[in-house]
Amino acid sequence: MPIPVERAEAFYLPPPDQAPETWALVPPAERVFRWVELRQQRRITPPDGYVIGQQIYARINHNRWVADCPCGSAQVVTPADPRMACTECGYGWVQLVFPENVAAAEAAVADELPHLRNWWHPDDPAPWGHPPSDAPADPATEPPAEPASPIQEVTG
Numbered sequence: 001m002p003i004p005v006e007r008a009e010a011f012y013l014p015p016p017d018q019a020p021e022t023w024a025l026v027p028p029a030e031r032v033f034r035w036v037e038l039r040q041q042r043r044i045t046p047p048d049g050y051v052i053g054q055q056i057y058a059r060i061n062h063n064r065w066v067a068d069c070p071c072g073s074a075q076v077v078t079p080a081d082p083r084m085a086c087t088e089c090g091y092g093w094v095q096l097v098f099p100e101n102v103a104a105a106e107a108a109v110a111d112e113l114p115h116l117r118n119w120w121h122p123d124d125p126a127p128w129g130h131p132p133s134d135a136p137a138d139p140a141t142e143p144p145a146e147p148a149s150p151i152q153e154v155t156g
């Protein structure tokens with residue numbers, strides 16, 4: 001059986017001393033708040049409202065569905081509950097954009113080793129960590145020009 005692309009509901013799990021179904025009634029997009037609370041030992045609550053008119057593109061990063069907050073933080077997300085709120089800066093809730101065919105995106109990376117599985121939404125105008133394919137060549141990677149011939153003409 002292939003290793004599935006990880007989603008929030010399988011990533012943000014209660015600690016081992018609690019029953020696995022302890023967070024079953026917590027919506028998948030809100031489990032990150034429980035998870036961060038446990039690790040940071042501080043109370044954080046999800047925001048109440050939606051950020052209207054904003055959306056964030058989900059991507060596959062190292063075999064996890066993730067979304068990036070404008071603050072630079074990221075979290076594991078899920079197409080089963082396509083929204084995110086940031087545990088770092090308080091941004092959110094924001095609607096997430098998953099591909100229409102999630103299974104096809106996951107299948108596109110399935111032949112790679114899990115740590116090499118990366119996918120970006122083709123409509124994402126600013127795909128994090130994905131260099132634009134039409135970017136000009138980086139002059140730093142251009143091969144150096146041929147050096148001048150070291151042979152000097154000897155006269156005399």
Ligand SMILES: [Zn+2]
Pocket residue numbers: 069070071072073086087088089090091
């Ligand atoms: Zn944030």
